[in-house]
Amino acid sequence: MNPLAKELNETIEQNSPVLYNMLSDLGKSIYYPKGILSQSGEAKSTKYNATIGMATTEEGIMYTDALYNQFGDQDPSDIFPYAAPQGNERLRELWQQKILSDNKELNENQISKPIVTNALTHGLSLAGDLFVNANDTVLLPEHNWGNYKLTFGVRHGSQIETYKSFEDDGSFTLEHFKNTLENYNKEKVILVLNFPNNPTGYTPNADEVGEMVSAIEKLANKGTKVVALVDDAYYGLFFEDVYTQSIFTAITNINHENIMPVKIDGATKEYFAWGFRVGFLTFGHQNEKVKEALIAKLKGLIRSNLSSCALPSQTAIVHAMEDPSFQSQVDHNIQILKERYEVTKEVAYRKAYLELWTPYAFNSGYFMSVRVHDVDADKLRLHLIEKYNIGIIALNNTDIRIAFSCIEKLDIEHVFDAIASAIKDLK
Numbered sequence: 001m002n003p004l005a006k007e008l009n010e011t012i013e014q015n016s017p018v019l020y021n022m023l024s025d026l027g028k029s030i031y032y033p034k035g036i037l038s039q040s041g042e043a044k045s046t047k048y049n050a051t052i053g054m055a056t057t058e059e060g061i062m063y064t065d066a067l068y069n070q071f072g073d074q075d076p077s078d079i080f081p082y083a084a085p086q087g088n089e090r091l092r093e094l095w096q097q098k099i100l101s102d103n104k105e106l107n108e109n110q111i112s113k114p115i116v117t118n119a120l121t122h123g124l125s126l127a128g129d130l131f132v133n134a135n136d137t138v139l140l141p142e143h144n145w146g147n148y149k150l151t152f153g154v155r156h157g158s159q160i161e162t163y164k165s166f167e168d169d170g171s172f173t174l175e176h177f178k179n180t181l182e183n184y185n186k187e188k189v190i191l192v193l194n195f196p197n198n199p200t201g202y203t204p205n206a207d208e209v210g211e212m213v214s215a216i217e218k219l220a221n222k223g224t225k226v227v228a229l230v231d232d233a234y235y236g237l238f239f240e241d242v243y244t245q246s247i248f249t250a251i252t253n254i255n256h257e258n259i260m261p262v263k264i265d266g267a268t269k270e271y272f273a274w275g276f277r278v279g280f281l282t283f284g285h286q287n288e289k290v291k292e293a294l295i296a297k298l299k300g301l302i303r304s305n306l307s308s309c310a311l312p313s314q315t316a317i318v319h320a321m322e323d324p325s326f327q328s329q330v331d332h333n334i335q336i337l338k339e340r341y342e343v344t345k346e347v348a349y350r351k352a353y354l355e356l357w358t359p360y361a362f363n364s365g366y367f368m369s370v371r372v373h374d375v376d377a378d379k380l381r382l383h384l385i386e387k388y389n390i391g392i393i394a395l396n397n398t399d400i401r402i403a404f405s406c407i408e409k410l411d412i413e414h415v416f417d418a419i420a421s422a423i424k425d426l427k
């Protein structure tokens with residue numbers, strides 16, 4: 001093993017032996033090399049800096065006007081150079097402040113500085129690199145974001161197991177989650193928690209979060225090492241009285257050596273910046289040396305897959321977050337989604353549709369899902385495209401997902417009415 005990896009592992013093992021055993025084989029062997037980036041960093045203040053594969057003039061970074069003109073009044077040095085593998089420092093600070101301001105029960109010592117990722121998919125994949133070995137168990141709710149299967153199942157070779165989160169009548173339940181954890185008897189588990197949930201649009205309330213956290217704590221007390229990956233893609237899009245901090249906070253506050261909370265979040269959905277590819281990964285740990293070692297390993301993982309994330313996107317998010325009117329612009333969009341949510345809620349549960357579908361409980365996010373009765377979900381999907389000009393997602397044989405985030409408020413009734421007609425056509 002490389003001596004730098006050994007050094008990081010020793011730091012982690014000495015300060016948090018259980019955490020060391022949670023790392024995957026790749027997580028153990030990865031390190032941040034004293035290579036070009038490190039050497040170039042050390043040479044930053046030299047007069048003749050001939051270290052890195054960029055091009056400079058006496059005035060600064062070399063660039064072309066045609067590209068520069070796309071970026072308004074930004075400084076070229078905030079656009080053209082490579083970003084650091086861990087991301088722009090100002091952006092990391094701003095995001096850390098955001099996390100702390102959204103999560104009042106969390107303090108700075110409990111978390112690492114967020115590391116910039118190429119949005120959430122990359123963050124999840126990096127977390128998988130660090131913690132998931134082939135044949136480890138990844139526990140997911142039955143209704144989950146389909147890409148987890150690729151990331152954790154295919155890419156990392158884990159065994160994916162699921163538990164139900166909804167009763168037959170569509171109401172949310174924790175019974176299966178609690179039973180699954182109670183009966184779990186392996187040494188390690190990777191729990192992926194995602195609220196507001198894709199595809200159902202459900203976020204638990206404070207009591208439900210309490211129950212979840214207590215089930216996780218019991219599992220950890222039994223000796224299982226729990227890596228809790230919290231996917232906060234839709235954080236902040238809450239439309240009812242739900243738990244509005246991240247469940248990452250509640251889990252971090254258990255402060256249990258057998259639990260490693262990791263928060264994955266970003267600008268993608270929260271800031272309506274899907275294509276910017278700006279996300280973050282934050283560790284929930286108190287020990288400064290451990291945090292440093294984990295960050296070094298994450299830098300190594302980033303360096304080894306995409307080197308560093310795009311600087312113009314990071315600069316854009318920094319400027320937006322520093323713009324005093326930004327949050328009210330975000331809130332304006334959230335308000336539009338909330339109004340769509342309210343109409344969707346009223347329409348989806350109408351008596352006339354009771355025999356056609358059962359909605360799964362929803363209160364947040366971009367989506368809602370229903371279980372359709374007596375028709376195949378994919379046939380329904382295709383029929384809706386062909387006859388009604390409507391696109392929805394078939395999740396499996398019975399369930400469809402509707403992104404009310406993409407339907408104007410005044411069109412929602414029409415869309416549900418057309419889905420009802422389409423179901424009747426196919427029955």
Ligand SMILES: Cc1ncc(COP(=O)(O)O)c(C=O)c1O
Pocket residue numbers: 118119120121122145194197198231233266268269274279
């Ligand atoms: C639950 C969930 N997590 C992560 C992502 C991916 O986000 P990103 O586009 O930032 O990679 C999505 C996108 O659809 C999602 O629904």
